[in-house]
Amino acid sequence: MLNKENVTEVLKDVIYFPKGDNIVALNMVENLMVNENGVRFDLIVEHADDPKNDILVNAAKRTLTGVFGEIHIDIKVKEEETALAKVKHIIAVASGKGGVGKSTVAANLAIALARANQRVGLVDADIYGPSVPMMFGVEDEQPACFEKDGKTVMLPIEKFGIKLLSIGFFVDTDRPLIWRGPMATSALNQLMNDTLWGELDWLVVDMPPGTGDIQLTMAQQYKVTGAVIVTTPQRVAFADVLRAAMMFREEALQIPIYGLVENMAYFTPSDMPEKKYYIFGKETGQQFADQLNVPLLGQIPITEQIAECGDNGTPLALNADSPVTKAFDEIAHSILNSRF
Numbered sequence: 555m556l557n558k559e560n561v562t563e564v565l566k567d568v569i570y571f572p573k574g575d576n577i578v579a580l581n582m583v584e585n586l587m588v589n590e591n592g593v594r595f596d597l598i599v600e601h602a603d604d605p606k607n608d609i610l611v612n613a614a615k616r617t618l619t620g621v622f623g624e625i626h627i628d629i630k631v632k633e634e635e636t637a638l639a640k641v642k643h644i645i646a647v648a649s650g651k652g653g654v655g656k657s658t659v660a661a662n663l664a665i666a667l668a669r670a671n672q673r674v675g676l677v678d679a680d681i682y683g684p685s686v687p688m689m690f691g692v693e694d695e696q697p698a699c700f701e702k703d704g705k706t707v708m709l710p711i712e713k714f715g716i717k718l719l720s721i722g723f724f725v726d727t728d729r730p731l732i733w734r735g736p737m738a739t740s741a742l743n744q745l746m747n748d749t750l751w752g753e754l755d756w757l758v759v760d761m762p763p764g765t766g767d768i769q770l771t772m773a774q775q776y777k778v779t780g781a782v783i784v785t786t787p788q789r790v791a792f793a794d795v796l797r798a799a800m801m802f803r804e805e806a807l808q809i810p811i812y813g814l815v816e817n818m819a820y821f822t823p824s825d826m827p828e829k830k831y832y833i834f835g836k837e838t839g840q841q842f843a844d845q846l847n848v849p850l851l852g853q854i855p856i857t858e859q860i861a862e863c864g865d866n867g868t869p870l871a872l873n874a875d876s877p878v879t880k881a882f883d884e885i886a887h888s889i890l891n892s893r894f
């Protein structure tokens with residue numbers, strides 16, 4: 555008899571081979587409707603443009619007609635709504651080395667983008683050394699977790715209008731995290747995928763240093779719109795900058811680079827805010843950018859204030875009077891006006 559129960563039972567014979575199970579068990583059948591005219595349902599797939607979708611639709615049709623005869627069958631292929639479905643751009647803030655100011659740049663850039671009326675999220679992908687909770691003064695908060703469609707999802711913490719998520723909310727950051735690569739990667743995937751990000755214009759990703767598993771996962775599994783590379787002006791830093799840039803440019807990844815941010819470009823004493831001491835040379839950042847053939851998005855001074863603000867949970871770019879804020883606003887505008 556043609557009814558919903560029997561149709562569901564028959565659809566259990568349709569196997570989706572890449573995942574080794576049937577389409578009912580894999581939750582790929584939605585909005586099933588059965589009446590005397592026939593059967594219709596939505597087939598939920600990961601990628602709408604996957605050629606395997608047609609094969610699966612045909613297999614389902616054949617299986618149904620095999621049991622119920624020549625009935626009317628209407629199957630709509632629909633792409634799965636992921637946590638990131640409504641996130642327009644993902645921007646990776648990266649460098650080859652630790653301590654150059656990636657987290658500082660990521661946090662202040664997020665603030666500057668929000669000031670430009672963008673909806674912004676910031677995810678701390680530095681699983682081994684998370685710093686977003688401290689930089690935003692939310693170390694003691696815990697994201698709410700609840701069940702949705704049979705899995706646990708997290709709600710990011712909101713501060714200064716930015717949606718934040720970090721492994722630091724779930725682990726004791728005083729102790730170093732000694733995770734194997736696959737565990738770190740899976741933690742990153744949870745932060746990205748099991749979170750109700752909602753509608754965002756930008757998801758800024760604060761990357762760990764180097765070119766390891768996390769970087770590869772980020773670049774391969776997510777649609778990263780572009781990368782911002784952070785450097786300091788020392789000549790020895792260039793080898794690391796180059797390595798980070800090369801990774802994004804690899805043929806298999808081809809992630810565009812928005813440009814370079816030269817952090818600690820010059821020193822400005824707090825009692826002489828108009829002074830700029832270019833300790834490592836004035837042109838170094840521009841030379842690095844030229845060698846990579848990318849724009850120099852901005853130069854950020856070394857100031858006590860940046861470090862203090864990072865430590866006490868109020869990123870300096872919140873302070874409208876600081877010249878540092880202006881630099882971050884310019885970086886944000888270059889990114890907003892870029893062609894990708």
Ligand SMILES: Nc1ncnc2c1ncn2[C@@H]1O[C@H](COP(=O)(O)OP(=O)(O)O)[C@@H](O)[C@H]1O
Nearest residue numbers: 652653654655656657658855856857860861864
């Ligand atoms: N421009 C700057 N002026 C002063 N201190 C800075 C500056 N940029 C970063 N710092 C400080 O340097 C340390 C490392 O910066 P961080 O952003 O955590 O680097 P990374 O994420 O690359 O490891 C932090 O204590 C931070 O406050």
Ligand SMILES: [Mg+2]
Nearest residue numbers: 656657680685
């Ligand atoms: Mg960092």
